Amino acid sequence: MEIKIRIGDSVSEVQDASGINKILKRGNAVALKKESGEFIDLDSISDESDDPELEAVSLDSADGLEIYRHSTSHIMAHAVRELFPDAKMAIGPAIENGFYYDFDIDTPFTPEDLKKIEDKMSGIINENNPFRRKILPKKEALRLFEEMDEKYKVEIINEIEDEEVSLYEEGGFVDLCRGPHIPSTGYVKAFKLLKVAGAYWRGSEKNKMLQRIYGTAFAIPKELKRHLNFLEEVKKRDHRRLGKELDLFSINDNIGPGLILWHPRGAMIRKTIEDFWRNEHIRADYQILFTPHIAKLRLWEQSGHWGFYRENMYSPMEIDGVDYEIKPMNCPFHIAVYNSSLKSYRELPIRYAELGTVYRYERSGVLHGLMRVRGFTQDDAHIFCREDQIEEEILNVLDFTIFVLRTFGFEDYNIYLSTRPEKFVGSPGNWERSTNALKTSLEKKGLKYEVDPGEGVFYGPKIDIKVKDSLGRRWQCSTIQVDFNNPEIFDVSYRGADGKDHQPIMIHRALMGSLERFFGILIEHYAGSFPLWLAPVQISVITIAERHIEFGLEVLKYLKKNDIKVEGSFDNEKIGYKIRQSAHSRIPYSVIIGDKEMDSGKVTVRKKNGENLAPVTKEELLDMLNKEIESKK
RNA sequence: GCCGAGGUAGCUCAGCUGGUAGAGCAGCUGAUUCGUAAUCAGCAGGUCGGGAGUUCGAAUCUCCUCCUCGGCUCCA
Known part of the structure; x- marks a missing residue:
């Protein structure tokens, strides 16, 4: 037996199984790819000795990670099978950033169930069960899954055109699968189950609603952690959360779902966008x-919208005996x-x-x-x-x-x-x-x-x-x-x-x-932190004590007169508190006004990141702001 | 629309197996005049999404309904 295996750019010839393993380990391989582009399992290597060259699919590659995640979804199905023997298996593919598996089960999974399933999965991973591929004639596979009462698998097999289908077994858990899989369950180093959701069998609402468990898996724990941090960051930036926090917009039950109220700050941003757009x-x-917002229904019949777009249109309203329709386009x-x-x-x-x-x-x-x-x-x-x-x-x-x-x-x-x-x-x-x-x-x-x-x-x-x-x-x-x-x-x-x-x-x-x-x-x-030209409040004028308000007002009025979106922070609060407020509102600049500023007639400017600029006159400040606004950066 | 999870003060959330509500922040009032991410004290604030039911008694249990969230599907 002599097989050529390519890892990255280098090709190695290997003779026996131990040589193969060494090579594959070095390449962090989870599967192999034939010249035809077909993926095969690492252990079916001896069947492929006639293939001129096999490519090691590294876990670091997109293909390798997909195989790895797919295998993790099988391990999850195995865990679910053990914990919930009544669950029927549907499908469990790898998806972008993770995997899912759909189950038909009477009582939906709870978040606590996810924890249990995760623990069971860890057990299966520790057992390091090898994934074994079996080829069965369709008839036999059908019989097998009929006996197991796996109707979704039966349905899938019936649609497969080949005469034979492949099964994978790991730790006694058998599943219909094209493969390939990682060599053994112990390859999985980092995974997490994320959420449960309903999903129709085959995505059609005519079919039964199944329970889908989403999870993710990465080659190493550090990468999993990075991904979980990313999900955290996505949550932090959620526009619904920031929209409320920054008072940009709202949706009101009494007005209706999907209808947006633009609050003053959101509306200010929109105005800036619209002005730019129109100009x-x-x-x-x-x-x-x-x-106008409405037009006669006849118009929409003529345009074809009423025929082709009707399911997205609202019911007509009658005006003087004629049907009108609110415009969808x-x-x-x-x-x-x-x-x-x-x-x-x-x-x-x-x-x-x-x-x-x-x-x-x-x-x-x-x-x-x-x-x-x-x-x-x-x-x-x-x-x-x-x-x-x-x-x-x-x-x-x-x-x-x-x-x-x-x-x-x-x-x-x-x-x-x-x-x-x-x-x-x-x-x-x-x-x-x-x-x-x-x-x-x-x-x-x-x-x-x-x-x-x-x-x-x-x-x-x-x-x-x-x-x-x-x-x-x-x-x-x-x-x-x-x-x-x-x-x-x-x-x-x-x-x-x-x-x-x-x-x-x-x-x-x-x-x-x-x-x-x-x-x-x-x-x-922008994570709510808009660049100066878009910011609904561009600068906040912060006074230190009551005696500074007069000068503060002078600066405020000057900036406002010159079209800067400025807000005064003249409350009887400590400066730390006001700066905190300004930072929370993501206001790009603050002007600090105290005794020093009163004496020199120059103001101290604090940037959002905490940096203080050299004191400037209000004219210089305006010039600086205008330049930055102009740059739209 | 469907499956699941939710809806308690302006916001974020607590309230176990039923005994008619609580915190922090925000707000208001007062004191403090304090130089770079929270000064202190007091006050006020809720028919617990809405409706119906079970019960002596419902935020808590049941049903209906509206809305939100995660998905399925679709799209800008």
Whole structure:
């Protein structure tokens, strides 16, 4: 027997089992990968001696970690089997950052159960049971799982096309599994069960609700700890928590779920965002629109929304015997503005932009703070252009999007191209043309992208951009959609050079997506500590004793008059207390005013991080603040 | 919508097996005038999410309902 094993860049030839083990240990391997890309278990190595070269899959690699987590989920299932013999096993894959396993069990798991399961798992890991692979003909496997009354496994086996299926056994616990697995349970060094949740069998609400246990596992305890710290940090930054703490927004039972109240500080941030947005759009040759919140139901029937988007729309309301509908999208209104007068080819492209508030029905269980709501404001725009202008317009929009996202501190993106969904309007030819236009622009720009098949909107394909926040999480905000269909439906046209009418193409686009959601992302991205230009209160004027209030007021009034968002902290409190308050409110700067400042006429400026700047006059302070605001950093 | 967990003062939370509510912070009042993350004292604040039921008696038990949270599904 002679086998070539590659670990990283070096290839070793090994003869016997002990040699193999040594090599594999050195590579921290949990499985092997064949040249075909197929993964196999370490101990099936002798069956593969004809394979020219095997690659050791290290636990440090993404594949290795996935195998490791998958095995951990099996160990969890084993533990559940022992503690809850009635539980039926469904599926237990590795997922991003961990794994889960679904069980059909009459009484749902409690947090105490999780602890018990964890302990049992530790026992199984200590036993260091080897994972043994068995191949069985389908019939035999079926019989086995029928005897065990594992109906989900039976269902899965029936859907497997091969004549044989693989099982894995570890410490007497047998499970249907494609594999591979780590060689033995003792390989697991760090895991934790995180939460229990209901999950439908196969994700369909027509099926039975199973109990899912989520867990995570890492190669070493230190990494697990790092991940748990990350989860803590995510919790600390939760925009719902910070929104309350910083008094930015609220949701009120008496008003309704998914409907946002922007409090003064949140509204101030929104105003800053909106001002920036409008100014930049005007600069980029967009025209700003305002349109109504409701329109006749007939309009939505014509646009296709009533047919294709109805499940997200609210019930119509009757006005003077005519049905009206609250808008879920802005496009028909922008089309109506376009259509209000004859357009010449010379005018194109025409770019209409609106911060348009729309209402969409979302099922109660999916609402989530600012991230998923029922009423939200889109930073919407519709570009009407000739077919020969599409590419350039899309290139412009891509540039503009990246500029705007950068301004908010998002430097990293993933781009997705979504193609025709199952339910769609328009001709397949139009879909193909518009998809190609998007593709060409991305390629011209040299932007990397992935294709999301079937994820387009019903009226056209789209480019989605996901940003990466300061914790490395990805959020989808921007979307760019080509639409050949609405112009046709609404008979949109322009007068061409030939004196005849032609149909323009529409591009729908949103950069931030929804202001509510974007705000939520920003809160978490900045952990509530907004950069100066966005901060709802930019500076707090803190006096030390009563005799300093007069000068404090002078500084406050001066800054306010010059458009600085300033707040006075003149209460009869100790300075330590006031600084603490200012820090809690994440106010970027504080001005300290005491005897020294009164004498010199200069103020002491304290930065959020505790650093004190050299004393400056109020004019110098204003200049400094304005420069930083201007930089938007 | 479905499964599970919750809803007690403005906020964060305590309140065991039923005997009609408690802390810290915030608020108010007073004292203190104190130079970089909490000065002290006092006061006030709740039909315990809402409704119905069981009971002599319900924050506590039962049912219904609304909302929130974790997921499933979907999306901006």
